[in-house]
Amino acid sequence: MFGTVCLDCGTRGTMHDALARVAAGEEDPPCLDCGGILKSSTVSFGQALDEEIVRQSRRAALDCDLFLAAGTSLTVHPAAGFADLALSAGADLVVCNAEPTPYDGHATAVLREPLDEVLPALVAACTSRPI
Ligand SMILES: [Zn+2]
Structure with missing residues (x-):
């Protein structure tokens, strides 16, 4: 829950950085590397485990x-x-x-x-x- 992962390229980051981008005005901050969707790096139901x-x-x-x-x-x-x-x-x-x-x-x-x-x-x- 303290990390993020890009669903497209797998780049990982911190939740702190993603939330700072939201606080700065980005409604749904995309991956800085590829523009993909960032999500919490927790495992969601139906998502494959590493x-x-x-x-x-x-x-x-x-x-x-x-x-x-x-x-x-x-x-x-x-x-x-x-x-x-x-x-x-x-x-x-x-x-x-x-x-x-x-x-x-x-x-x-x-x-x-x-x-x-x-x-x-x-x-x-x-x-x-x-x-
Ligand atoms: Zn990406």
Whole structure:
């Protein structure tokens, strides 16, 4: 959400720069390289995932000790499958989601509190203990 990507040429930039152009009067700032459409570099439904990022995510899921799934129904693949990979590799799973997920029964902990409350509490708890 902090980056932009051009849908035509793939040029990446910062959201800060794009929003500065909007503030300066451009209604819908185009790509500075090719004039194409800029969008947030988040992944939209129906948009293909970057294969390198998927590969890195699989590796991280296989190598982690604890897999934190936050704000996801864990129903959309391939991302939902990363929880399976982590569990199969022996990691603990913590689900932070307002609604039940298919993985709740496999989780070490399931937290239903709002993410803006539970995530800072988790970070504080993890950073106050020696690793
Ligand atoms: Zn472009």
